[in-house]
Amino acid sequence: MREPGPDYASRQYERPNQPWVCGLASDGQACPAGPTAGGACPALAECVPTRDGDRWMCNRSPLRGGVCAEGPSPEGGCGCVHRCRPVRSLRSIRGRFVTACTLLAAGVLTILLSADWRDRAISPGPLAQQHAQLLENETSPNPSLRGRGKCAECHSAAERSVAGWAGSLAGFHGGETGQSQRCMECHKSTISTEFALVAHNVAPQLLRQITASGVGPSSNHKRHELACATCHREHRGAQFDLVAMNDAACQSCHQQRYQSFSTDHPDFGVWPYERRTRIVFNHASHQAKHFAEKKQAFACRLCHVEDATQSVQLLASFENACALCHDEKIATSVAKGLPFISLPTIDVDALKTAGHDIGPWPEAATGDFDGRLPPMMKLLLAADQDAAQAMTALGADFDFLDVDPDDPVQLAACAKLAAAIRSLVADIGERGPVAVRERLSRALAPYVEEPEVSALMAGLSVSVMHEAANWFPGIDIGKEAWPRDVKSADLPARKTPQYDPAGTWFLDDVTLSIRYRPAAHADSVLTSWLKLLAATPNLELRPLVMATFRELSSPTAPGLCASCHSVERVAEGQMTINWRAYNRTTGPRSLTKFSHGPHLLLPQLSDCTSCHAINNSADTAAAYSEDNPHTFVSEFAPISKQQCAQCHTAKAAGESCQKCHNYHVDEIEAWRLGGWGRGEAEPPDARELGAR
Amino acid sequence: MSELEIAVPRPRRWNEPFGEMAEADVDALLRIEPFRSIDANAFPPSLPLRGILLGDTRIGRYQAGDLIVREGDYGHSAFLVLAGTVRVVLERLDAKLLGREEPPRRSWRQAIAQLWSNAKLPEVRASAGANDPANDRVGTRDESGTARVFLQDVPRLLEKTGSVQLGVGEIFGELAALTRTPRTATVIADGRATLLEIRWQGLRDIMRRSPAIREHVEQLYRENSLRVHLRETPLLYDLPDNIIEQVALATEFESYGNFDWYSDFGPNHARDATEQIAAEPLIAEEGDRPTGLLLIRSGFARMSQRHGHGHRTLAYLGKGQVFGFSELIESHATGEGVPWRHSLRAVGYVDVLRIPTEVVRELIIPNCGLWIADCGLRMQDTQQSAIRNPKSEISASDARLLDFLADHRFLNGTQTMLINLDRCTRCDDCVRACAATHDNNPRFIRQGPKHDNLMVANACMHCVDPVCMIGCPTGAIARDANTGTVRINDRTCIGCSTCANSCPYEAIRMVEIREPGGAFLVDEATQQPILKATKCDFCAAQLTGPACQNACPHDALVRVDMANLTGLSQWLGRKAG
Amino acid sequence: MSFFTRRRIRNASLLVLALAGIVWWVRAREQTLDSSALGTGYLLLAAVFFLASYNVRKKLPFLPLGGSTAWLQWHIYVGIGTVGVFALHARTAWPSGWLEALLAVTFYLTVGSGLVGLYLTRTIPPQLARVSDEITYERIPAFRRQVRRQAEEVVLESVAASGATTLADFYTARLYGFFAGARGWRYLVRPTSALRRALMREMQDVRRYLSEQEQIGCERLFTLVRRKDDLDFHDARQKVLKLWLFGHIGLTYALVLLAVLHGLLAHAFHGGVA
Incomplete structure (x- = not known):
């Protein structure tokens, strides 16, 4: 057997994988045993000396260097016992270093996530200016938020622990559904909460109706909802524009590819003349005829003046623009005054002959049937069931002149009506506004409130009514002032607005009527009556009320209101009278926006007609013959897209969607977008609207 | 005696006998030839003939068609026919037919288990290792009598292929x-046959002490070797059998160099390169008249050319390669004598077959006839392409590299570990991967001879000629029968250090082993630590192939077969950076 | 073109292609109302996990998980790619939140240390290969001590042989400190041969005062100085090669922790989808 060569002791395997290294290794004298697994020095003797007679012989293995120079001790112990303090190997040190780094990182994170620091630590960046105040908890606009953590203003996760976050990862979509709701806690005043997350705030079913494909909002979003944060990305710093949006974002739903405004945008159609103007005005005839006759210059900006923001052109007031010519006509039309109560001429004898005794009837109003009942009086009478039946029998728009004295049915109706008239006069004379309120409430179905009645009868004095009662002999209503039986509990809690008597009430004993003569344009009593009637629901189903409204709102009716203020149908069978021209500054926010100001700065556009060209051939008069404002002929030629496209290119005035379009629209506008008014769909259910 | 050491009996040869030989079997053997005539007194008391027969032999019984020896396997034993006959199949058989299988590998579960099951301390031996490459018993039947590999329809098989029958008393x-x-060659049992299988260590020891047997075996060796080799030489493929026979008769078998060349080689015997070349036995010298065509039978020969005062190495010729053919062809074609253009020297020990010039001229060239060009082509394929192909003209740096490889005899390696030092970051990932796959023990040292930026690391190269195996008394170090990977059977290793001392490359390391508790094992008799030889096993059982190469992140480490110099120069040509 | 250059070009082009793909995807996402941050965030997290798993891979050399070379290539190019993805994800170079700033710092430091490491691992090995034989890092202290012992022996021998102390005095004055131990941190950062050249010069100058025996000793000292300097060089450079990984791996796990927390926060506080 051969023994290993002499240099083998120094040629053992290097073992960088071991965690411990002999402390003597750096001296080049690593002991053959090496540290134990636990890193202790075994202090192992290199050999076990053998006994040869009385001498101890070194027995060191050739692998460990062969017989040593020192030799065994006299007691037979090995002289080569190494003791060291084992050191860790480089790998072992690295392992511990890495563990330490990891623990350090975990420690830092634990500190950062501890209660006091947490919100500040996990915030990914400052909020935009508009939201910065949210972080001041004590001044939070929303009282329910006060006292929550800063992040909790918007994030429900902020109320959970780290473990809670991990839990929310499991059900990811349930993670932060509440965030948009939290946005709405502050933004509900401007955006309806129900459809806040729906595209354009338009109810999905409506949206589906108006999109070409009928697909509705992008199918990417299963619930057809977009969180606020989808577009409004926060934590990007104080100066970050929260509402900036690129065209491509629009195109994630609007999938028809859009490269440039001039080539891809659809034509405007009739825009902006989508409905007739609220104020009936014929630009063509005023320019060509009326202004010319008066030798006035017809300039757009005389009547259309810029608002404070210079984005909208407002219509000048009546006084400034129209009064010069129209005041006189209005005054003439009401010179005789409007009848409020007027006794018809009754053929008492004929009634008597037919067996109807109507009791005492003023002499001056006795004769052949004659006279019309004033519309307001009809309304008050309609509250009386007998009178209502009688008026229905006679026809909603009847005139006593047309009563056939030989027709017993008509005579019976007249008799009932006469009785009702007498009790009406007595009732009003006795209780005044209370009676009017009760009667109107009954006639129009919805409850008519005290202030409204005050407006309807502003300036009508007690004495006038008392005197009117005197028309009938035998009616004693006393001389007390109104109201006699209004209890304090019936009075509305809020402060009653004062309606100054604008016009004058007077008693006409010749015609046996109470009349009202309006003071001037925009008389409050007259407009109050018109408003009240227009707002009555389901007018169509109430011929009597409808007739009344028609009579009062006829263009030729005293005051000539409807000759300029167009009447149109709105929701729930109601009508409206457009007292004011459209004011975009107060109007609902729509999909389209436009600012006149910057356009008018351009010399070639400063003359409005370059965009708004009057179409002289249009028959504008016909436009107001119907109740539907969208059935009309515009007297302006539509604005063509090409006009805009001249400047609105990517390089010049810009052609991004947001240049002309709003994303969020107001609910009224949303409802309009649903298509009602264009005859394309039924108006939404009243309750649905009311719920919003 | 400390508690950190545990005394156990030192493992000895024959602790793990080759087979289950009974004393009666040995008695029976000693009564028959050739054992009867062996002088038992020539054996020392420590190594008795009986002991050899008891520990290094086994008796195998075979049925007709059983496979005894499989061509291509790395065998570690010789056979003596005791009864019946066997057939040596002369032609190559299909590997599948021979039942060759992929060597077993660990399962994923076993591989992952290494993560926690590896020992914490170095060189812990839980129990004796199980795999014994030397004990691959191809043909013997197991306990249930089922043949391990059995050939179907032997007669038909033998009809188609040539075969030789061997009878009682013959050795193969x-x-x-x-x-x-x-x-x-493949050997199958012809009918019922009983064979004595002798582990080569036993055969060697018997040969050493019994001249008759030595002569007999050497005679056999020469005859078989010559024929086998001639048949395998591409140049002679097409020659008819009778011509081959004539060539064989004329061919001389020569051996150069010392069979024990490794004993005076290695780092301890560092020599000047010129001196070393000069010391190498000369087989053929540049400028001499060709005495014949030289076929390398085994070992390596250095082909060099004079350059200045020294010799520049051009190539290495290994087994199966031919020297001097181009000169012979040229002189045949021109009619003029063309001298050898290169010198041939034995690196270590070389067996050479010399086919005399006349035989080449008279028997081989005429029979090649029209195919001379073809022969030339074949030669290019097999060996001298580096010289004959002008495109791959050896550059100066390649020549230096060849010198380096030859000086250190690295050409012996089939899995030499090379490290490109321009890319190696010394991260030791290779060493750690090696340790992780070997029970927490590295099996090589990341250091070694350096040539420019190339370092040959101190890892077992799995030599073509593994001289480490020569002295092993137990056969613990042996080649895997299938792959040729040199492995050490830890169970049978007795820690004698012979292999470690024999290895010229210092790739084998003796280690002191411990039991799982961490205590060193010492011999109870001498109090000396118990050693085991350890080295790279090329991760034979691992799923990954060599872990070192697999673990190198920087393309710095590669295991290269030195016989494939093209592959090596390709790898080197990748450049650093 | 060498193999490595070809591989570098191929991998870099693949990286550029992949990044271009990611940029295209992010653009497409940003064009719509969808947010790309979640996508790039997950991509980053996956990349960080993949990059960190290289460390795990190194601990499992016995599993056929692909060669470490391939892993390193992926590691390098995915690592460089994460810088691009990070830029797409974070938008700003410097996030304003504390936690995110910490995450960004850790990320930049990790990538930076990786790039530094890449530079070092590609430049130092050739330097080491040029200087002396291969020296195993762990054995350097032992070698250093050996050199010092040899130097002292040389001096003592020359004193004994010549009886003069000129060389010994010189050794005590100039060489004792040099042989005593490792160089300082400055040499670690930037190793130069200045000290060696200075010592050599001084030894050259002192030679004229030396006796014959001392001359022989001086000759051997020359060799030992060179050997010691080589050892120092290997020590310093190999130490650098090992130390950068401390930072790189140390930061890695902190980065993983922070990234996971950031991901949790992003999910919990996400308000982008209704």
Whole structure:
């Protein structure tokens, strides 16, 4: 057997994988045993000396260097016992270093996530200016938020622990559904909460109706909802524009590819003349005829003046623009005054002959049937069931002149009506506004409130009514002032607005009527009556009320209101009278926006007609013959897209969607977008609207 | 005696006998030839003949068609026919037919288990290792009598292929056993046969002390080797059998160099390069008249050319390669004598077959006839392409590299570990991967001879000629029968250090082993630590192939077969950076 | 073109292609109302996990998980790629939140240390290969001590042989400190041969005062100085090669922790989808 060569002791395997290294290794004298697994020095003797007679012989293995120079001790112990303090190997040190780094990182994170620091630590960046105040908890606009953590203003996760976050990862979509709701806690005043997350705030079913494909909002979003944060990305710093949006974002739903405004945008159609103007005005005839006759210059900006923001052109007031010519006509039309109560001429004898005794009837109003009942009086009478039946029998728009004295049915109706008239006069004379309120409430179905009645009868004095009662002999209503039986509990809690008597009430004993003569344009009593009637629901189903409204709102009716203020149908069978021209500054926010100001700065556009060209051939008069404002002929030629496209290119005035379009629209506008008014769909259910 | 050491009996040869030989079997053997005539007194008391027969032999019983020796396997034993006959199949058989299988590998579960099951301390031995490459018993039947590999329809098979029958008393398998080369032929049992299988260590020890047997075996070796080799030489493929026979008769078998060349080689015997070349036995000298065509039978020969005052190495010729053919062809074509253009020297020990010039001229060239060009082409394929192909003209740096490889005899390696030092970051990932796959023990040292930026690391190269195996008394170090990977059977290793001392490359390391508790094992008799030889096993059982190469992140480490110099120069040509 | 250059070009082009793909995807996402941050965030997290798993791979050399070379290539190019993805994900170079700033710092430091390491691992090995034989890092202290012992022996021998102390005095004055131990941190950062050249010069100058025996000793000292300097060089450079990994791996796990927390926060506080 051969023994290993002499240099083998120094040629053992290097073992960088071991965690411990002999402390003597750096001296080049690593002991053959090496540290134990636990890193202790075994202090192992290199050999076990053998006994040869009385001498101890070194027995060191050739692998460990062969017989040593020192030799065994006299007691037979090995002289080569190494003791060291084992050191860790480089790998072992690295392992511990890495563990330490990891623990350090975990420690830092634990500190950062501890209660006091947490919100500040996990915030990914400052909020935009508009939201910065949210972080001041004590001044939070929303009282329910006060006292929550800063992040909790918007994030429900902020109320959970780290473990809670991990839990929310499991059900990811349930993670932060509440965030948009939290946005709405502050933004509900401007955006309806129900459809806040729906595209354009338009109810999905409506949206589906108006999109070409009928697909509705992008199918990417299963619930057809977009969180606020989808577009409004926060934590990007104080100066970050929260509402900036690129065209491509629009195109994630609007999938028809859009490269440039001039080539891809659809034509405007009739825009902006989508409905007739609220104020009936014929630009063509005023320019060509009326202004010319008066030798006035017809300039757009005389009547259309810029608002404070210079984005909208407002219509000048009546006084400034129209009064010069129209005041006189209005005054003439009401010179005789409007009848409020007027006794018809009754053929008492004929009634008597037919067996109807109507009791005492003023002499001056006795004769052949004659006279019309004033519309307001009809309304008050309609509250009386007998009178209502009688008026229905006679026809909603009847005139006593047309009563056939030989027709017993008509005579019976007249008799009932006469009785009702007498009790009406007595009732009003006795209780005044209370009676009017009760009667109107009954006639129009919805409850008519005290202030409204005050407006309807502003300036009508007690004495006038008392005197009117005197028309009938035998009616004693006393001389007390109104109201006699209004209890304090019936009075509305809020402060009653004062309606100054604008016009004058007077008693006409010749015609046996109470009349009202309006003071001037925009008389409050007259407009109050018109408003009240227009707002009555389901007018169509109430011929009597409808007739009344028609009579009062006829263009030729005293005051000539409807000759300029167009009447149109709105929701729930109601009508409206457009007292004011459209004011975009107060109007609902729509999909389209436009600012006149910057356009008018351009010399070639400063003359409005370059965009708004009057179409002289249009028959504008016909436009107001119907109740539907969208059935009309515009007297302006539509604005063509090409006009805009001249400047609105990517390089010049810009052609991004947001240049002309709003994303969020107001609910009224949303409802309009649903298509009602264009005859394309039924108006939404009243309750649905009311719920919003 | 400390508690950190545990005394156990030192493992000895025959602790793990080759087979289950009974004393009666040995008695029976000693009554028959050739054992009867062996002088038992020539054996020392420590190594008695009986002991050899008891511990290094086994008796195998075979049925007709049983495979005894499989061509291509790395055998470690010779066979003596005791009864019946066997057939040596002369032609190559299909590997599948021979039942060759992929060596077993660990399962994923076993591989992952290494993560926690590896020992914490170095060189812990839980129990004796199980795999014993030397004990691959191809043909013997197991306990249930089922053949391990069985050939179907032997008669038909033998009809188609040439075969030789061997009878009682004949020896076969000695070639592979003694030269550490793969089996050259397949042997199957002809009918019922009883064979004595002798572990080559036993055969060697018997040969050493019994001149008769030595002569007999050497005679066999020469005959078989010559024929086998001539048949395997591409140049002679097409020659008719009778011509081959004539060539064989004329061919001379020559051996150069010392069979024990490794004993005076290695780092401890550092020599000047010129001196070393000069010391190498000369086989053929540049400028001499060609005496014949030289075929390398085994070992390596250095082909060099004079350059200045020294010799520049051009190539290495290994087994199966031919020297001097171009000169002979040229002189045949021109009619003029063309001298040898290169010198040939034995690196270590070389067996050479010399086919005399006249035989080449008269028997080989005429019979090649029209195919001379073809022969030339074949030669290009097999060997001298580096010289004959002008495109791959050896550059100066390549020549230096060849010198380096030859000086250190690295050409012996089939899995030499090379490290590109321009890319190696010394991260030790290779060493750690090696340790992780070997029970927490590295099996090589990341250091070694350096040439420019190339370092040959101190890892087992799995030599073509593994001289480490020569002295092993127990056969613990042996080649895997299938792959040729040199492995040490830890169970049978007795820690004698012979292999470690024999290895010229210092790739084998003796280690002191511990029991799982961490205590060193010492011999109870001498109090000396118990050693085991350890080295790279090329991760034979691992799923990954060599872990070192697999673990190198920087393309710095590669295991290269030195026989494939093209592959090596390609790898080197990748450049650093 | 060498193999490595070809591989570098191929991998870099693949990286550029992949990044271009990611940029395209992010653009497409940003064009719509969808947010790309979640996508790039997950991509980054996956990349960080993949990059960190290289460390795990190194601990499992016995599993056929692919060669470490391939892993390193992926590691390098995915690592460089994460810088691009990070830029797409974070938008700003410097996030304003504390936690995110910490995450960004850790990320930049990790990538930076990786790039530094890449530079070092590609430049130092050739330097080491040029200087002396291969020296195993762990054995350097032992070698250093050996050199010092040899130097002292040389001096003592020359004193004994010549009886003069000129060389010994010189050794005590100039060489004792040099042989005593490792160089300082400055040499670690930037190793130069200045000290060696200075010592050599001084030894050259002192030679004229030396006796014959001392001359022989001086000759051997020359060799030992060179050997010691080589050892120092290997020590310093190999130490650098090992130390950068401390930072790189140390930061890695902190980065993983922070990234996971950031991901949790992003999910919990996410308000992008209704």
